Amino acid sequence: YTAARRALTFLADVPGGVGTERFFAELNRQPPSSPDASFVTFTINPQVHVGDDRALMENVEVQKTVVAEARRVSGGLPVVVGNVALVGRHGPFPDGPGRGGGGPASADPRIGHPIVAAWTLASIRAIADGGATAASWFEVGGDRGILGPPPRPPLPTLMAAARCATRSRSAVASPRDVAALAFRAGDHLDVLLANLTPDEREVPVGRLPVTVRARPLGSSPDEERVLASRRGRAAVPLGPFETVWLRASTRSR
Secondary structure, eight states: OHHHHHHOGGGTTSOOEEEOSSOHHHHHHSOOOOTTOSEEEEEEOSOSSOOSHHHHHHTTTHHHHHHHHHHHHTTSOOEEEEEEOSSOTTOOOTTOOOOTTOOOTTOOGGGGSHHHHHHHHHHHHHHHHTTOSEEEESBSSSTTBSSOSSOOTHHHHHHHHHHHTTSEEEOOOOOTTEEEEEEEETTEEEEEEEEOSSSOEEEEEOSOOSOEEEEETTSOGGGOEEEOOBTTBEEEEEOTTOEEEEEEEOOOO
16 A cells, blocks of 8 residues: 555545455454555445344444444554445355345345335444444445435435534434434434334433424425424334434524
8 A cells, every 4th residue: 555655646645545345354354554544444234144134233233343443453543434235245145135036146125125224324323433434335326226226215314314414413322222313403403213123112202302393214394293292301103114303493482
């Protein structure tokens, strides 16, 4: 890497990274040691060994750990994760998802289902909590892409997170099977919520102002609903693997 930057002088001011297009395991076996690198990079996917829905959700929190470990083994370099997908580019893997009717073995048909929208929000939270500088999820088009056609459920989740990315994060606690990200913008608090289970449930929300509005991600503004709040507390109903955007006004009456 250092030799390449010296030879290609026009890249002298361009940030460049070191790492692998495979997984953290490869990075951990051979930690990068380039003094000129601006960041370290590797990819993440949840099903090298097991591909069922339960495993998909249960191991998402590990992403936080591997991001922090990547920063440690690289000597404190900023971490750029790319990309994050359901299956690695070099799939398939034992016990990975089946692919009826042919098609690329590295494509998971669940990308077209709500479970992956919920998993994506949990992944965003875990990677952000691990301290990553940047990350990318999925691809643009094709069987691995979020644009489809048709557009796939992870797209609204990623768009919502991108809209909030420049705002200050607010601390928020959530049950183990609910992913939550909160951001403050002026007199509003925006909370992205995802139900990580196949069951309907209600998520209690405490210490919120009087006006709380909720809208499923990917839906039209007409589907926004106002939640009843008593003494600053409300309950958010979530369908199986549903993702919603809550907006709470912090302006006092």
